[in-house]
Structures are given as structure tokens and as C-alpha cells.
Amino acid sequence: MLSSRFLWQIWGLLGLALILSTSLVSLLVADQVRRDALNRVEQSLLDQSNALAETAGARIDLGGLLDSEETSRLFTGITSRLTIISESGLVLADNFRDAIDMDNHLDRPEIQLLINEDLEFGVASRFSETLQLSMYYLAFPVKGNQGNQGFLRLAVPLEFIDHQIRALRTRLILGATIVGLVVLLLGYFLALRITIPITEITSLSKNIARGNYQLRLPEVRNDELGVLVKAINELALNVEQTIDQVTVSRNRLAAVLAGLAEGVVAVDSEQQFLHINEAALLMLGISQDDTVGKRFDEVSVFNELKQLIRTCISEQTAVESTINDGAKTIECSCHWMDESGGAKVTGVIMVLEDVTMSARLEEVRSDFVANASHELKTPISAIRGLVETIIDDPEMPADVFDRFMDRIRVQAIRLDVIVQDLLQLSRFDSTTRVREFKAVSLDSVVRQVYQSKQMDASDVQVELRLEVQQEKLWVEGEVEALNQMITNLVDNALKYTDAGGVVTMRINRIGAMAQIEVLDDGIGISKDHSERIFERFYRVDRARSRSLGGTGLGLSIVKHIAQSHRGNVAVRS
Known part of the structure; x- marks a missing residue:
């Protein structure tokens, strides 16, 4: 039992607490006693100063220097050291030393307190070079009948107070030692009463932990240790039941995973x-x-x-x-x-x-889109109708003719944009195309897009900003594809940001990955739409998208380029 670390921890903590508390009490008591003693000394010196002030004032009026014997005869019955100092700091009299041998006292701390601060008296404790003792000084301002001002200073040695403190500390240590030994002895037996049952509980708990869940501890106590014993018994039962449940669940999970496609x-x-x-x-x-x-x-x-x-x-x-x-x-x-x-x-x-079969079907669908892109009905029908109208009306007014031709040009441009987007989507979506990846400075690509889109941003009165780190960001990829991806993101942000808005291009490193962000303060998008905007031909607002020249393929192209570069794309709104 003596080798129990828990026993020695409890006993050691008790002893440490006792030592610390005793030391703290001793320090507090000694400090309070010293404060009380200094207060009594201060009051005594102040009373003497008031009683001697008139005599000291008369001495200041007379002037002249007295030796220590003359001073002692003048102030009979004074056991404290007495010093009379003129307003200029000149020592006029001292009962322990001849005034003529003493230097100017104007710089003494207790005198400086009276000069610099509005105090009734000044006090200071320090070592006296004259007496070679630690002294407590009290300086009192005095004034003679002739209007001459000066200082009366009284001082007593602190040796008596220090002697009282040492004697008190000795008695406190002796008393604390006796009480401490008694408390430690009682604490040892109390710790034994706690640690013996804990040791028994620990031994049986280790056997339960080894898998002997059938073991149970005797429940014979009604205190906290008894509660602990009961809890351990319940824990053993619960662990046994839990292990059985986990085994069953694990077998079921293994069966489910084995059956997954x-x-x-x-x-x-x-x-x-x-x-x-x-x-x-x-x-x-x-x-x-x-x-x-x-x-x-x-x-x-x-x-x-x-x-x-x-x-x-x-x-x-x-x-x-x-x-x-x-x-x-x-x-x-x-x-x-x-x-x-x-x-x-x-x-x-x-x-x-x-997804081999799904990939093949997607490839077939991509080919179909690429082939069918040349037969898109809407813009072609519009162009055809406008052309036939012009042909059927050779005398068409010039302003109407110009308007029709402008609409033909717009539809032709739209048709070209759709075809180009479909071709790009098909190219980036292809799983058989050999990708010519090489080291690309991604930050340089971002800067190029930023420069090329400044004019477009200015046309729609949107401020385009760029935030790029100083270090180079190199990635493996295709320059053209990466440029197209970033361009599409910026175009989309500019289209859906109102005049006066801000679009920010940002690139940074996250571990071994590079992250490109395009942020805008535009109209935003709901969660329902945000999950589908990367689908082909999907538009949140079809009317606005067409009026802005959108084909519904830009973000789909972005997604396929990102995935072809072992990345991904996401939207937050």
C-alpha cells in the first residue's frame, strides 16, 4: 500500500497545502504586525513633533549651529534622534552629531515630501550612514515667531520592530510545525481509508478490461466509492451488451458493403x-x-x-x-x-x-450536339424570315431595310456564338481527346483575362478588380482552356451585375491546389437554381439571358474544363 502513487499524491498535496497556507499566514501576520508597529511609531513621533515645534521654531529664529551636547540639553528627555533643519537645508542642531559636521539635508526624502507635496508631515525609511542603522524618519514643518521657516525631524531605529517580527515568525513556524505534523498524521490514515478501496476497485477493473465481463465488484459501501462500484458493474454489463451489438452491426455493415455495386x-x-x-x-x-x-x-x-x-x-x-x-x-x-x-x-x-457505359452515352450525346449545332432552328429561322421579307419587298424603305439587316447580323452572331460554345463543350467533354498539358503560370492567365475584360466591364459600368498573390502559381494544364474557363466566369459575372457594381477576380493557393474565385455583388441566385446552373443550356432567367447574349453553355464549359484539369467548380450565393 505504501507504494501507491495515489496515496502519496493525496498526502503530498495535503502537506503542500499546509506548507503554503502556513507560509502565507506567517507573511500576512508579520506584515500586519510591522504595519501596526510603524503606525504606532509614526503617531508617537508626530506627537513629539507637535510638542517640540515651538522650541524648534525659536531655535530657527536664533540661527547658529549647536553641537550634539547643546542640543541634548536643549531638548532634555528626548530618546529619539532630533534634527533641526533650516529652510535652505542647513542642519542647525542634532542630538546625535555636531551640526557643523553634517551636510545639507534638503535632499532627504522626508524633507522633499514636505517641499513638493502639500502634506502635514513627511516620513521615510532608510539606512542612516551616520548611525549605521535602519531608521524611520518623520519631518515636521515649523515656523518661528519671527517668520523663519524650517523643519523638525525625529527618527527612531527599526531594529526593535524587526526583532519583534523575527520573534513572532519563530513562534508561528514552531506552532505550524506541530500542527502540521498532527494534520499530516491524520491525513495519512484518511488517505489510506480512501486508497485501499480504490486499489481493490482498480485491480478488479483491470480484469474486467481484459474481457472478463462476468466479474462484478462487491457493493458493500454507501458512500461515493460505493456509487463508483455500482457504476463500474453497470459499465461492465453495458460494455458486454454493446460489444454484442457492435459485432452484429459490423456483420450487417459488411454484408451491405459487399452487396453494393x-x-x-x-x-x-x-x-x-x-x-x-x-x-x-x-x-x-x-x-x-x-x-x-x-x-x-x-x-x-x-x-x-x-x-x-x-x-x-x-x-x-x-x-x-x-x-x-x-x-x-x-x-x-x-x-x-x-x-x-x-x-x-x-x-x-x-x-x-x-460509369463506362454512361461515359460512352455521354460521348455519343456530345457528338450529336456538335453535329446538330449547325442546324439550330431559332436563329436560322429568324434569319430566313428576315431575308425572305427583304426579297419579297424590293421597294422596302431604306430605314426598314437597315433595321432588318441589323437583326440578321445579330442573329448570325448569336448563331456563331452557340456553334462555337457547342464545339468547345464537345472538345472539353471528350474523354478520348489527348490533352497537351504543360506547366502554366495560372496567375499570368488571370492577368491576361483581367486586361482583356477591362473594356467590357467599362461598357457596362462595372468595376473589375484583381487580387493576385505575389508568388507565381504554376499548374499543369492547357493555356487556352484555362483562359476560356476564366473568361466565361468573368463574362457571366459582368452580365448579371448591375451598373455601379464590382466584380473581383481572385487567385490564391490552398495547399497543393490553386483556387480561382470570381466574386460579384449582382442579383444572386437561389439554392434551387445554383445546383443546376452548370447543366447545358440551363438558364435561371431565360429572357434576360437571351437579351444579354447568353447561350446557357458558358458555365457548363467552365465545369468541364475544371474537371479535365483534375479540379472542380462550385457556386456560393
Whole structure:
């Protein structure tokens, strides 16, 4: 029992508290006694000063210097040191030393207090070079009958007060030591009474922790330790039941994951495998044995997947990507899990979905859009109707003719914009196109777009701002595609920002990623629409979009360019 650390902690804390409290009380008592003693000395010196003020004033009127014997005869019965000082600081008399041997006293602290401050008297404690003692001084202003002013100073040694303090401190320490020993002895037996049951509870709790959930502690006490014993018994029962429930739930979860068509892979922050289901094994072309005791980056899988896992761990954020090896297309979504979500481990959950068939259908649809873009009905029909009207009316007035021709030009421009957007969308959406990625200074691309859009912003009376970090931001990508992506974002912001508004272009680094933001103070967009604005031909306000020359493809192009560069796009409003 003597080896119990808990016992010595309780006893040690008790002893430490006793020592600290005793020391504090001793300091407070000694300080108070000293204050009371100094107050009594001060009052005594003040009373003497009042009684001797008249005699001292007469001495100041007479002038001249007295030796110590003459001063003692003049002020008989005075045991304190007495000094008479003129207004100029000259010592006229002192009962301990001849005045002629003393220097000017005008700079003494107690005298300075009377000179500089409006006080009834001045006091100071310091070491006297004359007497080689610590003294307590009181200076009192006096005035002679002839109007001469000066100071009467009385002083007493502090040795008696210090002696009283030392004697009191000795008695306090002795008394505290005796009381402390008694308290420590009682505290030891009290600590034993607490630690012995705790030691027994600890021993049995360790056995329960090893899996012996059938063990129970005897419930024989009615105090707090008895409550603790009861709680431990209930905990053992609850843990046993919880483990059974967790085992059942884990088996059910394993069955659910095994039946999913999507592949699910879970790794910790060190990329060690936590779980992988059968669908994921089939998609990745590996076996369960390949994952035992290995890290994800040690398994023979797509390098893009390894990079995605590394990015998710380093950025601690969700990342998505589509992987195409020529034979199949897999959509991969990685989600960071940490303790804030209730998880007991940090890591990544990767969800894999084989979208080979969907990708092929999307490619067919993209080809159809590219081919059908030349046959768009609305602008062509408008052009045709205007042209036929001009042909049918050869005598059409010149102003009407000019107006028709202008409308033909507008529709032709619109048709060209739609065709170009469809072609770009098809190009960036293609999964078979070989992308010629190279190192691109993204901040330079942003600056180029900023310069090229200054005139457009000025035309609609919108202020275009640029916020770029000083450091270079290099990314792997296509300059033309990145320029088109940023241009589309800025065009969209300028179209939906009223005159007098502000559009801000911002680029910054977030870990190993580059982030481009285009902010505006325009009309905004509701949550329902914000989830669909990146769909092709989707418009929030179709009438306004057409009047502004929009095709509904700009943001869709932005999305595909971002995804082709292993990025993503989002909107906040």
C-alpha cells in the first residue's frame, strides 16, 4: 500500500497545502504586525513633533549651529534622534552629531515630501550612514515667531520592530510545525481509508478490461466509492451488451458493403487499408490478399487514384475525379473523415463507380450536339424570315431595310456564338481527346483575362478588380482552356451585375491546389437554381439571358474544363 502513487499524491498535496497556507499566514501576520508597529511609531513621533515645534521654531529664529551636547540639553528627555533643519537645508542642531559636521539635508526624502507635496508631515525609511542603522524618519514643518521657516525631524531605529517580527515568525513556524505534523498524521490514515478501496476497485477493473465481463465488484459501501462500484458493474454489463451489438452491426455493415455495386475503400491517414469491398476489388483488379498489411500507394492500382488519396489526405477535403484507362471509366470520390464527424480514426473513404457505359452515352450525346449545332432552328429561322421579307419587298424603305439587316447580323452572331460554345463543350467533354498539358503560370492567365475584360466591364459600368498573390502559381494544364474557363466566369459575372457594381477576380493557393474565385455583388441566385446552373443550356432567367447574349453553355464549359484539369467548380450565393 505504501507504494501507491495515489496515496502519496493525496498526502503530498495535503502537506503542500499546509506548507503554503502556513507560509502565507506567517507573511500576512508579520506584515500586519510591522504595519501596526510603524503606525504606532509614526503617531508617537508626530506627537513629539507637535510638542517640540515651538522650541524648534525659536531655535530657527536664533540661527547658529549647536553641537550634539547643546542640543541634548536643549531638548532634555528626548530618546529619539532630533534634527533641526533650516529652510535652505542647513542642519542647525542634532542630538546625535555636531551640526557643523553634517551636510545639507534638503535632499532627504522626508524633507522633499514636505517641499513638493502639500502634506502635514513627511516620513521615510532608510539606512542612516551616520548611525549605521535602519531608521524611520518623520519631518515636521515649523515656523518661528519671527517668520523663519524650517523643519523638525525625529527618527527612531527599526531594529526593535524587526526583532519583534523575527520573534513572532519563530513562534508561528514552531506552532505550524506541530500542527502540521498532527494534520499530516491524520491525513495519512484518511488517505489510506480512501486508497485501499480504490486499489481493490482498480485491480478488479483491470480484469474486467481484459474481457472478463462476468466479474462484478462487491457493493458493500454507501458512500461515493460505493456509487463508483455500482457504476463500474453497470459499465461492465453495458460494455458486454454493446460489444454484442457492435459485432452484429459490423456483420450487417459488411454484408451491405459487399452487396453494393459501387466500390468502397477506407484507409487511415497513413494510407493503411481499413476496409475494401468486393466491388472495389473487381474494379481495381486486385485481391483481398494484396491489401493485407499494405498501404494504398503500395498496391498496383491507377496512379491517378493514388494521387487522389494523397491530395485528399494533404488537403483534408473532398476531391473527385474521373479515371479512364481506355477500357473503362471510373468515377472516384474521396471524402476526408475526421473525429469531428464522430469517427474514431482519421482517414479517407473512397467511393468508386464504374460509369463506362454512361461515359460512352455521354460521348455519343456530345457528338450529336456538335453535329446538330449547325442546324439550330431559332436563329436560322429568324434569319430566313428576315431575308425572305427583304426579297419579297424590293421597294422596302431604306430605314426598314437597315433595321432588318441589323437583326440578321445579330442573329448570325448569336448563331456563331452557340456553334462555337457547342464545339468547345464537345472538345472539353471528350474523354478520348489527348490533352497537351504543360506547366502554366495560372496567375499570368488571370492577368491576361483581367486586361482583356477591362473594356467590357467599362461598357457596362462595372468595376473589375484583381487580387493576385505575389508568388507565381504554376499548374499543369492547357493555356487556352484555362483562359476560356476564366473568361466565361468573368463574362457571366459582368452580365448579371448591375451598373455601379464590382466584380473581383481572385487567385490564391490552398495547399497543393490553386483556387480561382470570381466574386460579384449582382442579383444572386437561389439554392434551387445554383445546383443546376452548370447543366447545358440551363438558364435561371431565360429572357434576360437571351437579351444579354447568353447561350446557357458558358458555365457548363467552365465545369468541364475544371474537371479535365483534375479540379472542380462550385457556386456560393
